[in-house]
Amino acid sequence: MNYDINEVKALLEDDIHLLGYETLRYSIFKGEENDREEYQVRMEKSEDSFEVYMTADRASVMGKYTFENPFDAMDQFLNIMQSRILTNRRRIRDGEPPEYSCPLWDK
Template sequence: MSYDLMEYKKILEEDIYLLGYQELRYAIFEGEKNNRQEYQVRIEKNEAKFEVYMTADRASVMGKYEFEDIFQAFNQFLNIMQLTVLSNRRRVKDGEPPEYPCPLWEK
């Protein structure tokens, strides 16, 4: 099966926009070493698999998931985004500092 990564990236970016998550830190098919930030949700193509993970402090990898199906990878990517929003909203509500500044924590 041939993958057009730029077409998949476009589809995922449209979903992110529809959910209102464009303010989150994320990277889609940027290359594992490129555009890394702390507390960033990432999806990469690595040989025959799609990898979805979050970076932690100093952009270290935290919890990597591997999928053969792109749409399962999309689902995990969007789930991590949602959990990021919810956990940071909880932190702000509890008077704790969020992972990073983002207007989504206040909604």
């Protein structure tokens, strides 16, 4: 099924805004090699599927999920974002350095 990626992107960006996650590192439909950063959540369109993954140090790929439905991909994308917040808050609580500086855990 064909989905308008501009509509999918707008919906996902609205969810990110509503959740207050704008300061996290993320990329939506920019192309796998464009604007890559370390510890970034990414969503890309690939042929007939949607890929969601996170980059690690040196922007290497860490776990990749493939979905036929953009809404399942959006859920995974937001789940990863929440996981990064919790992980980094735990790291700071336990005296470890976070993945990067972000107001969501630099309190």
